[in-house]
Amino acid sequence: MPQETCDVCSAPAAHKCSACKQAAYCSKEHQKQDWKKHKDVCRPFEIRSSPELGKYLVASRDLSPGDVIVSEAPLVVGPKLHSEQAMCLGCHVPTRYDSDYRCPKCLWPCCGPSCPADPKLHAAECSILRLQTRRNLEAAAGKDVGIYHYDAVTPLRCLLLQRRNPRKWQQILEMESHVKKRGPGTEVFREIRDRVVTFLQENYLQKLSGAGKEGDAVLEDCSENTLHKICGVLDVNGLDIRLALGAEVVALYPTVYLMEHDCVPNTRHSFEIALGDKQYRVTVRATRQIRKGEHISTMYTHALWGTQARRDHLMSTKYFNCRCKRCSDPTELGTYLSAMRCLGAEILSDGSADADGASCGGTQLPVSPLDDNTDWRCDRCPVVLSASQVNELVSRIGEEVDSVQASLLSKNLKVRIYKTVILPVVLYGRETWTLTLREEHRLRVFENKVLRKIFGAKRGEVTGEWRKLHNAELHALLSSPDIIRNIKSRRLRWAGHVARMGESRNAYRVLVGRPEGKRPLGKPRCRWEDNIKMDLREVGNDDRDWINLAQDRNRWRAYVRAAMNLRSSPTVTQLEELLSKLGMFLHPHHYHLYSVKHSLVQLYGHQQGYQTSQLSEQQLERKAGLLPASVTKLLLVVSEMCRDLLAVTDKVDPGSSRLALYSSVLLHELHSAEFHLARRKFERDPPSISAEEMTRKAQGAKSLLLTAIKVLEPEPDFSSGSRMMGLVRKALVDLESWPGTRSSHSHKIHLKI
Numbered sequence: 001m002p003q004e005t006c007d008v009c010s011a012p013a014a015h016k017c018s019a020c021k022q023a024a025y026c027s028k029e030h031q032k033q034d035w036k037k038h039k040d041v042c043r044p045f046e047i048r049s050s051p052e053l054g055k056y057l058v059a060s061r062d063l064s065p066g067d068v069i070v071s072e073a074p075l076v077v078g079p080k081l082h083s084e085q086a087m088c089l090g091c092h093v094p095t096r097y098d099s100d101y102r103c104p105k106c107l108w109p110c111c112g113p114s115c116p117a118d119p120k121l122h123a124a125e126c127s128i129l130r131l132q133t134r135r136n137l138e139a140a141a142g143k144d145v146g147i148y149h150y151d152a153v154t155p156l157r158c159l160l161l162q163r164r165n166p167r168k169w170q171q172i173l174e175m176e177s178h179v180k181k182r183g184p185g186t187e188v189f190r191e192i193r194d195r196v197v198t199f200l201q202e203n204y205l206q207k208l209s210g211a212g213k214e215g216d217a218v219l220e221d222c223s224e225n226t227l228h229k230i231c232g233v234l235d236v237n238g239l240d241i242r243l244a245l246g247a248e249v250v251a252l253y254p255t256v257y258l259m260e261h262d263c264v265p266n267t268r269h270s271f272e273i274a275l276g277d278k279q280y281r282v283t284v285r286a287t288r289q290i291r292k293g294e295h296i297s298t299m300y301t302h303a304l305w306g307t308q309a310r311r312d313h314l315m316s317t318k319y320f321n322c323r324c325k326r327c328s329d330p331t332e333l334g335t336y337l338s339a340m341r342c343l344g345a346e347i348l349s350d351g352s353a354d355a356d357g358a359s360c361g362g363t364q365l366p367v368s369p370l371d372d373n374t375d376w377r378c379d380r381c382p383v384v385l386s387a388s389q390v391n392e393l394v395s396r397i398g399e400e401v402d403s404v405q406a407s408l409l410s411k412n413l414k415v416r417i418y419k420t421v422i423l424p425v426v427l428y429g430r431e432t433w434t435l436t437l438r439e440e441h442r443l444r445v446f447e448n449k450v451l452r453k454i455f456g457a458k459r460g461e462v463t464g465e466w467r468k469l470h471n472a473e474l475h476a477l478l479s480s481p482d483i484i485r486n487i488k489s490r491r492l493r494w495a496g497h498v499a500r501m502g503e504s505r506n507a508y509r510v511l512v513g514r515p516e517g518k519r520p521l522g523k524p525r526c527r528w529e530d531n532i533k534m535d536l537r538e539v540g541n542d543d544r545d546w547i548n549l550a551q552d553r554n555r556w557r558a559y560v561r562a563a564m565n566l567r568s569s570p571t572v573t574q575l576e577e578l579l580s581k582l583g584m585f586l587h588p589h590h591y592h593l594y595s596v597k598h599s600l601v602q603l604y605g606h607q608q609g610y611q612t613s614q615l616s617e618q619q620l621e622r623k624a625g626l627l628p629a630s631v632t633k634l635l636l637v638v639s640e641m642c643r644d645l646l647a648v649t650d651k652v653d654p655g656s657s658r659l660a661l662y663s664s665v666l667l668h669e670l671h672s673a674e675f676h677l678a679r680r681k682f683e684r685d686p687p688s689i690s691a692e693e694m695t696r697k698a699q700g701a702k703s704l705l706l707t708a709i710k711v712l713e714p715e716p717d718f719s720s721g722s723r724m725m726g727l728v729r730k731a732l733v734d735l736e737s738w739p740g741t742r743s744s745h746s747h748k749i750h751l752k753i
């Protein structure tokens with residue numbers, strides 16, 4: 001073996017950097033001297049391998065929370081497998097199969113006349129995709145969507161690496177694909193064969209053989225087996241990236257894929273999603289202390305599912321049985337996320353069962369959680385349930401929770417209407433950036449009017465969460481030059497038309513008739529349908545159905561009317577009823593109850609009739625988890641929500657690697673409940689708490705918000721997390737500007753800023 005040489009002086013090296021084992025030095029002095037340069041490339045992990053895990057990462061030095069473990073660019077990125085979401089192949093912005101804009105060469109739909117993305121991304125496959133240009137053209141005319149299989153694009157990009165970058169191609173081939181477990185006869189095999197293999201071979205790859213120079217095949221290896229392997233690699237190792245406008249792509253990374261799964265991981269990762277050189281770069285950071293020698297892990301599944309659901313998901317998507325600490329513990333680290341209530345009768349002192357039917361009050365837990373067929377046993381009475389009995393009950397309950405949660409769609413619908421109707425109108429107004437105070441006021445009046453109409457708020461009530469949401473949304477949108485350009489070029493006309501569709505013609509005149517006077521009321525310049533089409537490129541998949549509806553003017557009107565009628569849906573009552581019903585079968589921390597409570601916590605204080613200002617003191621106390629001694633058992637389940645859920649969240653995700661959004665929502669709601677509760681007591685005549693106590697409460701509320709900000713900091717721009725950040729920051733400003741903090745108030749409150 002060649003002798004290692006010192007990275008500084010090239011003399012024979014006596015030792016290597018102990019962290020990365022890559023750099024070599026002749027002496028400690030030279031290592032010290034080189035550290036400034038080397039520390040940027042020094043990797044704090046080693047790659048090891050075992051029969052059970054395959055390759056995995058181990059910390060090669062102690063790591064602190066926040067330390068960067070690895071930051072790297074992807075080997076390949078593109079549309080996800082198992083998804084038919086249409087997107088521009090240049091910048092991955094959602095588009096439509098029958099978009100008016102097309103790549104001039106291959107004719108696949110694209111985002112506009114000139115895609116702002118790096119042309120290299122699409123250039124390679126474009127030369128292959130154009131083999132079908134004529135058919136694409138006909139398909140586009142006939143709006144035949146079958147010709148565009150977006151899920152085949154990333155496998156094609158991988159295949160093309162064998163010519164463009166053989167090193168990357170080799171790295172992809174070395175990744176685990178579990179191809180044997182995905183063989184003929186499996187569902188996934190059929191899907192990949194129909195959607196990817198046949199599509200690529202019949203339309204493109206067969207035409208390639210002999211098309212290279214001197215008769216060589218353009219792609220040496222594009223066999224069916226190789227395509228199945230690539231798809232396996234993408235499914236097992238790919239990371240999903242959610243982009244700004246709702247599109248989702250998948251990416252393979254050269255090192256990050258090596259991280260093993262753990263149901264309580266010790267890292268979190270974030271992606272660069274803004275257009276530019278660093279787009280799609282991933283950065284992995286430690287979320288807690290990781291000792292040298294400890295495995296470095298991530299989470300492949302849903303942190304808030306119970307053990308059985310997580311393990312089933314991991315087995316069906318990643319082909320292994322998880323045996324981590326959380327899965328092995330019947331109580332899931334004391335969270336009881338899968339635990340059931342025992343329905344067995346209470347055992348009386350003489351050893352007989354209570355004939356009056358009083359429940360024993362025990363908890364049913366799996367005897368061996370790593371065994372799928374394990375019995376479940378009560379910790380108080382002799383009742384034993386079989387695995388199938390528990391599965392049946394939990395899946396029925398899951399369906400019921402889903403159906404009630406679905407009725408909450410009315411809220412989501414309102415949010416969508418807000419985003420696609422109100423926001424563009426407001427942006428239209430802001431787009432000029434020259435509103436006078438008077439115009440600003442008129443804009444507010446208009447906005448409040450539409451908000452009141454859509455959300456069913458009464459006059460003067462449009463100051464709550466919807467306004468906060470709006471501000472956060474607006475802030476996020478306006479902070480990007482790309483978005484501003486987008487707004488100016490496209491949303492402008494959309495906004496005008498949407499406003500025209502609404503009932504507020506006069507308000508529209510206020511907006512459109514000035515300030516530049518360039519857009520007098522009158523006939524729209526484009527047809528309604530054209531404008532809707534334009535907007536489609538800017539919305540995510542979630543909004544797509546809704547926007548499709550909007551293409552038909554009458555259906556759209558009916559839809560908005562229906563949405564407005566949903567305003568009094570009794571969702572708090574529905575959820576409270578569900579909670580009390582399910583509370584008979586499930587442990588209060590069961591993951592199905594967690595989900596209902598998390599929704600409820602957000603509705604208290606926000607749904608009409610439950611806004612914080614209208615909440616009774618007792619309700620506020622329930623929300624904050626401050627329990628009066630007399631509350632019933634059922635109320636107790638509801639009352640401890642915020643703190644209770646936070647405690648559970650913290651145990652399964654101590655570093656907020658996966659549940660940052662969940663935690664921040666809870667912290668925000670808890671701050672609101674606690675602060676308002678204290679304020680009511682303080683503002684009574686005479687006050688029932690002292691100024692010092694009030695100061696303490698306000699400080700407590702503030703520190704909850706600061707924690708939420710910290711938790712949300714790594715969330716990418718334009719994500720739900722970044723929108724939540726806007727809400728939290730706004731709440732902080734509101735808290736700090738509360739009159740009680742001003743010195744003129746008779747009871748002087750000091751809130752350290």
Ligand SMILES: C[S@@+](CC[C@H](N)C(=O)[O-])C[C@H]1O[C@@H](n2cnc3c(N)ncnc32)[C@H](O)[C@@H]1O
Nearest residue numbers: 052053054055176236237257258260261318320
């Ligand atoms: C993204 S890859 C990780 C790298 C992989 N170990 C390798 O050697 O290429 C995911 C695969 O690693 C294995 N794996 C990851 N975490 C595991 C765990 N906690 N227990 C068992 N196998 C695991 C499984 O085979 C899984 O499908």
